Amino acid sequence: MNPKIAAYLRDHAPATPCLVLDVDRVEQNYRRLMAAMPLARVYYAVKANPAAPILDRLTALGSSFDAASWEEIEACLAAGARPADISFGNTVKKVSAIKAAHAAGVTMYAFDSEPELKKLAQHAPGARVYCRILVENKGAEWPLSRKFGCEMGMAKALMVKAAEWGLDPYGISFHVGSQQTQTGAYQAAIARVAMLFTDLRQAGVNLRMVNLGGGYPVRYRAEVPEIDAFGDAIMGAMAEHFGNALPEMVIEPGRFMVGDAGVVSSEVVLVSRKGEDDPVRWVYLDIGRFGGLAETEGEAIRYAFRTPHDGGAEGPVTIAGPTCDSTDTLYEKSNYRLPLALDCGDRVELIATGAYVTTYASQAFNGFKPLAEHYI
Amino acid sequence: MNPKIAAYLRDHAPATPCLVLDVDRVEQNYRRLMAAMPLARVYYAVKANPAAPILDRLTALGSSFDAASWEEIEACLAAGARPADISFGNTVKKVSAIKAAHAAGVTMYAFDSEPELKKLAQHAPGARVYCRILVENKGAEWPLSRKFGCEMGMAKALMVKAAEWGLDPYGISFHVGSQQTQTGAYQAAIARVAMLFTDLRQAGVNLRMVNLGGGYPVRYRAEVPEIDAFGDAIMGAMAEHFGNALPEMVIEPGRFMVGDAGVVSSEVVLVSRKGEDDPVRWVYLDIGRFGGLAETEGEAIRYAFRTPHDGGAEGPVTIAGPTCDSTDTLYEKSNYRLPLALDCGDRVELIATGAYVTTYASQAFNGFKPLAEHYI
Structure with a gap:
């Protein structure tokens, strides 16, 4: 990750979801x-x-x-x-x-x-x-x-x-x-x-x-x-x-x-399975398609993720946003894998998200405010 | 159309795009x-x-x-x-x-x-x-x-x-x-x-x-x-x-x-064709998928339209929103037809749009503000 942004996230731990842009x-x-x-x-x-x-x-x-x-x-x-x-x-x-x-x-x-x-x-x-x-x-x-x-x-x-x-x-x-x-x-x-x-x-x-x-x-x-x-x-x-x-x-x-100048920082709200033997975990973030990640529609733009557990054992995931709308699902078919240790409350970074995110954010879908923006 | 809303639109002609809800x-x-x-x-x-x-x-x-x-x-x-x-x-x-x-x-x-x-x-x-x-x-x-x-x-x-x-x-x-x-x-x-x-x-x-x-x-x-x-x-x-x-x-x-209690009033920004002999006109409205009509994704929800020229001769149209994003196209495959007399500056009403519109609106995509809301 961009070292200036990494330092900002480490030193300020801004409330999520937010965009930090260098x-x-x-x-x-x-x-x-x-x-x-x-x-x-x-x-x-x-x-x-x-x-x-x-x-x-x-x-x-x-x-x-x-x-x-x-x-x-x-x-x-x-x-x-x-x-x-x-x-x-x-x-x-x-x-x-x-x-x-x-x-x-x-x-x-x-x-x-x-x-x-x-x-x-x-x-x-x-x-x-x-x-x-x-x-x-x-x-x-x-x-x-x-x-x-x-x-x-x-x-x-x-x-x-x-x-x-x-x-x-x-x-x-x-x-x-x-x-x-x-x-x-x-x-x-x-x-x-x-x-x-x-x-x-x-x-x-x-x-x-x-x-x-x-x-x-x-x-x-x-x-x-x-x-x-x-x-x-x-x-x-x-x-x-x-x-x-x-x-x-x-x-x-x-x-x-601006794309690679920005990083979206988000929080994991829930990691769950649909059935006890289901190999795929659902990872719900506090930002989704209606929070600004509109270009994930049809899984067209596939962002890279960073988590606190990178390097550990991984498993398949479906990644979704926080709203009650089922179309607010980011990646279901693009073979994403995330660490098995990932848990509710962890911060996750979406890399190269400086373009076509902030203005797309819905004004209040499900009551959620648009992401905060930090330009450094 | 709901007569109370029709009267409000006639008497107040509120700036578009807007939602009027009874x-x-x-x-x-x-x-x-x-x-x-x-x-x-x-x-x-x-x-x-x-x-x-x-x-x-x-x-x-x-x-x-x-x-x-x-x-x-x-x-x-x-x-x-x-x-x-x-x-x-x-x-x-x-x-x-x-x-x-x-x-x-x-x-x-x-x-x-x-x-x-x-x-x-x-x-x-x-x-x-x-x-x-x-x-x-x-x-x-x-x-x-x-x-x-x-x-x-x-x-x-x-x-x-x-x-x-x-x-x-x-x-x-x-x-x-x-x-x-x-x-x-x-x-x-x-x-x-x-x-x-x-x-x-x-x-x-x-x-x-x-x-x-x-x-x-x-x-x-x-x-x-x-x-x-x-x-x-x-x-x-x-x-x-x-x-x-x-x-x-x-x-x-x-x-x-709330669905049938609301009407979105919009303005036609442009009616055009892609080639001189193209039978299909493109009708661009001042509201689109990122202005609140998110449920038109995949043409899932198909709204009914009212225009000042209803009853006149019609022809096939593709209906799109005002932003520079091509995915901001509402209906291309659902066989919509609108009057041939429809022109730039006309007001067009989208019926039964009281639900799942206002909060979806992007905060500022392409610089466009969210639609106004009038509750009557």
């Missing part, structure tokens, strides 16, 4: 990403963790920001970010949110449909707009389906319309899915984007930016490729398809920036 | 339930909706309460409930919560394992305890798997231990799954409980209570049996298996009490 580690991740992709501009995906200490640090480092809502834009501005460094990256925006962002000076907006483009033309005239296209999500542990993005033909037609409607047809974005473990996913998407650049140039529209989205993986239970492997694959594909006419490059890391 | 309808549901099962004592499952106006009304009506946490017990006490009318129904409780409940005078506790029973013996000495057994959840639209309950043999052994450990071996509980549409599920479970009563009597332990749990369904898109049908089936099975020695009966309705 802001210095966020800075290291930002620098690692810059080193792996020096030509790309980092737009931190605020939704991964919008805590002020993270936004403050990243603003000081010169990061830009990818915001999903007007509320996230406000948080970035409060941290000192310039409006020009904020992208309103949700393709589904209320008119009121577009108006507020435009009034605040935000000039960069995502879209993936004609009605959304029309809203932007009307309420953020002159804005730089980029169209999100559908791409393959193969290899992603948290894939993104068809909810965002449009087909290639539609993207082309909409970028032509954007120019006609007085907007700045700025670029194309895609997202290969979150916790993407295959570098090839980016290469295939870049090839599609390059085709669109060519088609649109022939239609008289000169795009200037490729938004590569996020998805860069964090180490949970299994090894993942290093960030340098993604940098090499992406830069190789960009050079192959764009040659010397390299467009501006935007990346939107969220999980990669 | 507290008089909760009272009607309580009375319907009492009429259908006059011999049962109602313990309202607070987790379904713990809002103070609901707890206040039910306290005034003489209801008892099923609480999932110390925080829910506090809410019941604040509403004026007597500690003797509160059951601590979660089988997974922190020691600190048991101590607090015991100190407050709560005397009735659920368990389903030896370690939990040990905690109760130590921290709530003399309490009335009931053991939850595993039963079939067939027919439930929101089934409860194996997370709660234990096997019959273990339940018998634990009730004997409860007496040995100075606790009051009070009864047996089960849960046939939420939104249970088959009355037979209760009958099968009652037969199992009766066997356990007999076995334990032979072991010298005389149980006095059967807790039939909740699960009584609400009308969403499809018809469900009337509550009287459940009452008849349950009373028939109780008479068949217990004859004249009818034990106390406890029911724990949540969804049935």
